Amino acid sequence: MKPEFDQNKSIYLQIAEGIEDNILKKVIEEEGQVPSTNQLAALYRINPATAAKGINLLVNEGIIYKKRGIGMFVTPGAVEKIKSKRKKGFYQKFIVPLRDEAANLGISEDEITDMIKKAKEK
Amino acid sequence: MQRSSCVLQTKEICKSYGPITALNNVNLCLAEKKIYGLFGRNGAGKTxxxxIISSRIFADxxxxxxxxxxxxxDPESITGNCCYMPExxxxxxxxxxxxxxxIGKMFFPNYNQDYAERLCRNFQLNIEQRYEHLSRGYQSIFxxxxxxxxRAPITIFDEPVLGLDAVARDKFYLELIEEFSRHPRLFIISTHLIDESAELFNEAIIIKxxxxxxxxxxxxxxxxxFYVSGKSAQVDQFLKERVVLDCQMVNDLKIAVVEGDLNAEKELPGLSFSPLTIQKLFIHLTNDQTEQEKKR
Known part of the structure; x- marks a missing residue:
């Protein structure tokens, strides 16, 4: 979870993505507890309904689940689920802006490939 | 909107002060357990x-x-349920x-003394001080x-953060959210600090x-x-048959504010699309200057 939100994106989506990031980076393990709606609302000074909307998105996708009266937990297999979902969005989120900015700057495909190789070596 | 879900409802409210119309046919339906933000320019009619809804004055x-x-x-229906903190x-x-x-305790049956004391400590409000000796900010804190x-079922704050520094405002936002989570109820809060408070609200009400x-x-x-920007000829082409809220030109670059769903727009060469912040939207909706721009 980020300390602050991005201006250009719906808050509830950023809530969901922030929790996903934590699961991917193993900050929250599978079967680990996820912050509650009220905790998230207080942390970010947002309406609890907005926090709930983000949480429900992840519940509907099977990434987290509700234990009645206890709280929200990460579903086993959530990491794989997030990875496969994000791979689908990788093209739109990273490749398209990369292509656009490369076109603005006149960077060729070969140069981009070289840069990727170089970044991998580091 | 379902009528039955309204805890507080206004129907065709009008109010004038001499020749000045303060409210013109206001219809509102406010639900239980929601936080409403009331936004409007100075003199728009917020107060x-x-x-009127707290029965301090009567509508015409x-x-x-x-x-x-x-x-x-039935004045008891409001006075028994509402705590209004005017500016x-x-x-x-x-x-x-x-x-x-x-004294407050006597007016509000759900008043909680422990919570009040905790809030005083949290905001460092000196309870031994006379009200008249409090600074502007501390009067707001009070x-x-x-x-x-x-803890009234209907809680109304008119500009609660007036004169508060950034730390105190942030404390208020946190207290509001925590209190709302513990004891959900209807809050109506007017403020000019739109960007920093907008996410607190279930709904925003804009009055003009x-x-x-x-x-x-x-x-x-x-x-x-959303915003659309690019070369003016291309932007103009795009703006045909659309509702334009505002337009700005810098040489041949044009930036326009347009009504419509940003996600439904396809990419067009030479044009950039981006979302607004709520404060910018408020400015475009309530600034009369932009209305004139639109007519040109």
Whole structure:
């Protein structure tokens, strides 16, 4: 979870993505507890309904689940689920802006490939 | 909107002060357990509206109902359920904070003394001080303490963060959210600090020249408007048959604010699309200057 939100994106989506990031980076393990709606609302000074909307998105996708009266937990297999979902969005989120900015700057495909190789070596 | 879900409802409210129309046909339906933000420019009618729904003043026309009862015929329906903290103070100024809080207790049946004391400590409000000796900011803090601790089913704050520094404002936002989570109830909060408070609200109500021009969630308001920018000829082409809220030109570059769903727009070469912040949207909706721009 980020300390602050991005201006250009719906808050509830950023809530969901922030929790996903934590699961991917193993900050929250599978079967680990996820912050509650009220905790998230207080942390970010947002309406609890907005926090709930983000949480429900992840519940509907099977990434987290509700234990009645206890709280929200990460579903086993959530990491794989997030990875496969994000791979689908990788093209739109990273490749398209990369292509656009490369076109603005006149960077060729070969140069981009070289840069990727170089970044991998580091 | 379902009528039955309205805890507080206004029907065709009008109010004039001499030749000046303060409110013009205001219809509102406010639900239980929601936080509403009331946004409007100076003189738009925010305080008049809050004064009327809390029965401090009467409307010239129209009705206000609270839990289904007309507040003029049955004043108890509002006075017994509502805690209104107006911007202008109405407290006996010579009394100490401590004394004022103990008087507050008599007016509000759900008032919680422990919570009030905790809030005073949290905001470092000196309860031994006379109200008249409090600074502008601390007078606001006093209203916040009383308004939250009263735990009335309907809690109304008129500009609660007026004169507060950034730390105190942030404390208020946190207290509001925590209190709302613990004891959900209807809050109405007017403020000029739109960007920093907008996410607190279930819905924003925008009032302009005495009329309600928008009532929706921030998410919904923002999803209906976006910026388009590019070369003016291309932007003009795009703007055909669209509702344009504002236009700015820098040489041949044109930036326009357009009504529509940003996500539904396809990419067009030479044009850039981006979302607005809620404060910018408010400015474009309520600035009369931009209305004239639109007509040109």
């Amino acid at each position: 008049t509206l809050l004064d 026309q129209g009705t206000v109902t609270c839990f289904g009862e007309d507040i003029v015929k 202008k103070h109405f407290f006996p100024a010579r009394l100490k904070v401590k004394k004022l809080l103990s 209203r916040i303490v009383l308004g939250l601790a009263a 020249n005495g009329k309600i021009i928008r009532q929706a969630s921030v998410e919904e308001l923002l999803s209906n408007t």
